Amino acid sequence: MEIKKLKNLFYDLTAHLAVTGVMSALLFFYTADTRLILLCVLGGILIDIDHLFDYFLCFGIRFNLKKFLCGEFVKSGRVYLFFHSWELLPLILICGLYFNLNWEAAALSLGMLGHLIIDSSFQKTIKPYFLSYRAWHRFKADEILPCMKNKKRLLKNGDDGGCR
Numbered sequence: 595m596e597i598k599k600l601k602n603l604f605y606d607l608t609a610h611l612a613v614t615g616v617m618s619a620l621l622f623f624y625t626a627d628t629r630l631i632l633l634c635v636l637g638g639i640l641i642d643i644d645h646l647f648d649y650f651l652c653f654g655i656r657f658n659l660k661k662f663l664c665g666e667f668v669k670s671g672r673v674y675l676f677f678h679s680w681e682l683l684p685l686i687l688i689c690g691l692y693f694n695l696n697w698e699a700a701a702l703s704l705g706m707l708g709h710l711i712i713d714s715s716f717q718k719t720i721k722p723y724f725l726s727y728r729a730w731h732r733f734k735a736d737e738i739l740p741c742m743k744n745k746k747r748l749l750k751n752g753d754d755g756g757c758r
């Protein structure tokens with residue numbers, strides 16, 4: 595695995611752990627409810643489980659950790675990442691209101707909010723994290739991900755664009 599990819603992965607995980615840790619600590623301070631903390635962690639860290647869906651679509655059921663961590667499933671040319679969607683936040687909150695699970699919905703949304711802010715700041719754009727935007731582009735990675743757009747442009751000049 596390239597050093598640059600490892601560094602990016604390390605920064606990404608560290609940022610997610612730090613932000614989710616702070617949010618979980620605040621939740622615990624105000625509510626002392628471990629269920630809410632688990633939901634916040636689910637939204638803040640385990641949201642990345644949707645990368646597995648993209649991975650299995652690309653490589654089938656044979657799992658290779660290195661390929662997964664390097665994000666090589668982007669080579670499929672499609673990016674679905676269904677849980678990485680801003681649209682889910684109001685939907686979860688509305689469901690929370692409807693089912694009278696306000697705190698649970700707020701905790702899950704809070705974790706997801708932190709995760710999406712970090713991912714958006716790393717990509718320097720929020721657009722790829724709208725499900726509607728990805729659907730509009732028919733989930734084509736080279737139209738959705740800034741690094742893939744760069745890569746396409748730079749490949750013409752003999753550079754790989756540093757895309758993860």
Ligand SMILES: [Zn+2]
Nearest residue numbers: 642678709713
């Ligand atoms: Zn993510």
